[in-house]
Amino acid sequence: MSLHPGTAAKRKAPDSQHADNPAKVRRRSPTRVNPALYLFPLPAVAVVAFFLVMPTLQAFQYAITDWNGFSAAFNYVGLDNFIRAFTKDSLFTNALTNNLKFVLLVVIAQTAFSLVLALLLTKNSRGSILLRALFFFPTILSSVSVAFIWKFIYDPNFGLANSVLGAVGIDGGSYLGNDAQALYWVAVTQVWFHAGQMMVVYIAGLQAIPRELYEAAEMDGANKWQQFKSITWPFVAPATSIVVAYTTVQSFKAFDLILGIAGNPPKAALDILSTRIYSTFANSEFGYAAAQSIIFMAMIALVTWLQRRLLRLTPKGD
Template sequence: MAAPAALLYGFLYLYPAVSNLLYSTQRWDGVTKPEFVGLHNFKYLIANDLTFHKIVGNNIRFSFIVVILQTLFSLLFAIFLVKNTKSNIFLRTVFFFPTILSSVSVGLIWTFLYNPNFGFINATLKSLGLNSLALNWLNDARFSLYSVAIAQIWFHTGQMVVIYLAGLQQIPQELYESAEVDGASRWHQFRYVTWPMALPTTAVVVAYTTIQTFRAFDLVYSMTQGGPMNSSDLIVTNIFNMAFGAYKFGYASAESIILIIFVLVITWIQRRTLRVKGGEK
């Protein structure tokens, strides 16, 4: 009964994952005969490829910003919306809305908002007399990565709010009541009840968002294509361009192997630290 799924998965998921290892040891343009080069691709990527270093740096920065802000906002909004009042339920529906859009749509919408000449953001800034703040959000190497990060946060915060809500609603109400009897301020209630009780949910949100940012592709592809000058390029967008733009299949495979290692190491570190923290409480 498990056979059809197992076969299909083995053939179209596990087998490619393994053959990826083989491709990563080759130099290959996809047309001529592949040439075996051992670990050369990896050596070059790690020691010499400055663009790749920049891109890994971009991805780490992108992850940090998105993970921290998205987790912070979603926890905050979940705390704000935890009671099942009519207005709260309506706001949850509104906040969740971007999640149902396709990433390409989100990319196109934000490309319009960011447009330096007639985009909504700059038009608003100019009408407020803040002409100096009306920047070239996507085409300036200093801002492009952060501009994409903002779109990413806009896109996924609502989904994380819902996950936090499920976690917060399981916190026993008595804990808050007794905290109030003890005269605990709102901050203290957060610090000593909400935060420790929501820690397992935070672990899920952080882990999920981290993985999401390391496999991000669609938004960058539809907003900046990684430009200008690789300033918003991420690992997966670079793998794609390396393979299907530059036809360096072996090299791109080596990049994917490095990405797998990255993701596994990060997942492992997060599991460990969050388990240690879980033990504390």
């Protein structure tokens, strides 16, 4: 299985550096580049520039206005929208706190759990392959479908969780109805949804570890935990950084799942940044919604950067 594009790209890096070396390139291929080739990327570049890059830059422009989306008149308000978000808008700070908590929960739980599944299913036996396909399955469903399935599991009166608990004589909870716990239950759903996808990334990483390393470690008398700590963990570090980065972005944007499971707009206990931005937008506060989007983007960038630092520092400390 070539399921590991991250490392594949890294391994290819030296080659492309060679190609970038102008002296070598010129000597090796005297043929000129056909100018028609420059036409090929043009449609993609135009679409991305006009519909992706430009709107993103415009978000910065909108963010310093009080535009409502309809009237021709609006005022430039400087950084007021950003100040409002952090100091005067408890809905926004609530969504921000929820979002960071949700990301932290899902990243830790999903990374650990998908690694456990991958370790248990590394070997390409028939059973493993079948179980991998099963565990991967939820990933292909739409978020709204997954949300509906779990709404039923969590239903306090008729739901699956409480029927099962009731059958063994345990009083069930109210799950999503309990504001103190609701976010944790949605995190469980998110892990069920995507752990199988991350498991596949880990399996590719695990299968690339040379078996001789384990044999040598065993001869040296290393136990399973020591083998994991000094062979498996360092070797799957690239996979871990992919899993953590992807899970972070994915759980930052759990927009569809939250709307499906909590309704639109979601209650405060389940409001996250993307749903808050949408509510602000639906409330015709375009300028303010744009400012919130920029904070959202900055948060993703900040958290991703912090993680990269943390993950890079770990092997050095080993």
